[in-house]
Amino acid sequence: MKKHLLLLIALLAMCLTAGAQQRKLNVYGVGFYNLENLFDTCHDAGKNDYEFLPKGSYRWNGMKYTHKLHNLAQALGDMGTNVLKGVGCAVIGVSEVENDRVLADLCEQPSLKARGFKFCHVEGPDRRGVDCGLLYNPSLFKVLDVRLYPYVPTAKQGDNYRTRGFLAVSGELGGDHVTFIVCHLPSRFAGPYYREVGAEQAAAVKNRILAKDKNCKVFVMGDMNDDPTDKSISEKLSGKPEISEVGKDDMYNPWYNILVKKGTGTLQYQGSWNLFDQILLSPSLLNKGEQKDFRTLKYVKKEIQRMPYLFQTEGKYKGNMKRTTAGGVWLDGYSDHLPVVVYVAKESGRDDKADFDGKLPELTETEQQFLDKCAEELKGYIAKDKEAK
Numbered sequence: 096m097k098k099h100l101l102l103l104i105a106l107l108a109m110c111l112t113a114g115a116q117q118r119k120l121n122v123y124g125v126g127f128y129n130l131e132n133l134f135d136t137c138h139d140a141g142k143n144d145y146e147f148l149p150k151g152s153y154r155w156n157g158m159k160y161t162h163k164l165h166n167l168a169q170a171l172g173d174m175g176t177n178v179l180k181g182v183g184c185a186v187i188g189v190s191e192v193e194n195d196r197v198l199a200d201l202c203e204q205p206s207l208k209a210r211g212f213k214f215c216h217v218e219g220p221d222r223r224g225v226d227c228g229l230l231y232n233p234s235l236f237k238v239l240d241v242r243l244y245p246y247v248p249t250a251k252q253g254d255n256y257r258t259r260g261f262l263a264v265s266g267e268l269g270g271d272h273v274t275f276i277v278c279h280l281p282s283r284f285a286g287p288y289y290r291e292v293g294a295e296q297a298a299a300v301k302n303r304i305l306a307k308d309k310n311c312k313v314f315v316m317g318d319m320n321d322d323p324t325d326k327s328i329s330e331k332l333s334g335k336p337e338i339s340e341v342g343k344d345d346m347y348n349p350w351y352n353i354l355v356k357k358g359t360g361t362l363q364y365q366g367s368w369n370l371f372d373q374i375l376l377s378p379s380l381l382n383k384g385e386q387k388d389f390r391t392l393k394y395v396k397k398e399i400q401r402m403p404y405l406f407q408t409e410g411k412y413k414g415n416m417k418r419t420t421a422g423g424v425w426l427d428g429y430s431d432h433l434p435v436v437v438y439v440a441k442e443s444g445r446d447d448k449a450d451f452d453g454k455l456p457e458l459t460e461t462e463q464q465f466l467d468k469c470a471e472e473l474k475g476y477i478a479k480d481k482e483a484k
């Protein structure tokens with residue numbers, strides 16, 4: 096891994112040095128990180144966030160929240176800096192965030208504020224209140240449109256099932272139209288069918304975006320709660336392990352072989368690795384065969400972020416991720432997941448932008464009706480909150 100990373104750095108250095116070739120490449124980092132229960136200390140009306148209140152089971156208070164923000168900002172700020180020193184990622188998708196406030200507080204942390212980080216977030220119907228978000232450096236990425244596409248339950252799941260949806264952010268990166276779809280598929284406890292439905296719906300959103308702009312570069316990212324080999328990813332999202340296998344309706348999953356051939360991942364369970372945290376890429380982001388066409392953004396490399404401070408260094412769980420809390424004990428850690436980054440590159444100086452308005456597809460009638468129903472339900476939960484006081 097270290098040898099490959101040094102090779103990448105050397106390659107990018109050559110590409111970025113004037114005169115090394117007849118062209119220079121601008122390189123961008125795109126990341127994802129599960130922030131593991133980034134809650135503030137206040138109750139959000141209508142949400143079941145009671146375990147993350149000062150009197151809740153986590154005894155969540157201002158000191159723990161402040162430490163959590165500081166720790167996460169350190170990791171987020173370091174993402175991508177192995178390759179892009181002093182710059183880091185242009186865009187980072189995140190999951191398990193409670194609301195706008197926690198993302199605003201996160202962006203105010205010195206390591207992120209110094210780069211001017213901003214965020215996108217839309218409140219979703221998850222009853223605990225956990226959502227997905229997108230952090231971005233506005234000097235590198237311009238937001239054009241933001242929309243939450245809901246996870247609409249099937250008849251088999253029942254009309255009352257509620258979970259986080261798919262946060263889509265359309266924008267401009269390196270002069271190209273890109274869209275990030277940030278997901279957090281249902282937990283392992285729900286069973287594979289729930290994640291397969293979610294992956295199928297995420298794929299449908301991706302297809303609607305490409306139907307509107309066939310040249311859009313789409314990244315589907317998130318905590319999939321499934322490995323690249325599972326049906327939800329390999330079939331429903333059609334995530335292929337090799338670039339040569341990717342057809343026009345498929346996606347490339349650069350993490351497949353990291354798990355299958357190298358036996359490592361982004362989280363551990365009972366001593367075994369899983370790789371739930373993935374970023375998949377649409378075909379227009381790929382160079383196939385011997386092709387070296389960087390006139391538009393193209394995929395270069397992937398990397399699991401393994402900063403030493405993200406791991407336990409002693410005790411029973413040495414080598415595991417250093418979580419915020421484990422076994423009821425506050426560890427002052429980071430997350431139970433590791434971050435991931437992909438790097439994309441484009442020739443510098445290219446101003447031949449294609450025409451695009453960046454507008455995301457409208458919600459379907461079914462999606463809108465579902466969100467309207469969730470909004471009415473939330474009003475009822477808020478009313479019950481007031482009665483309970």
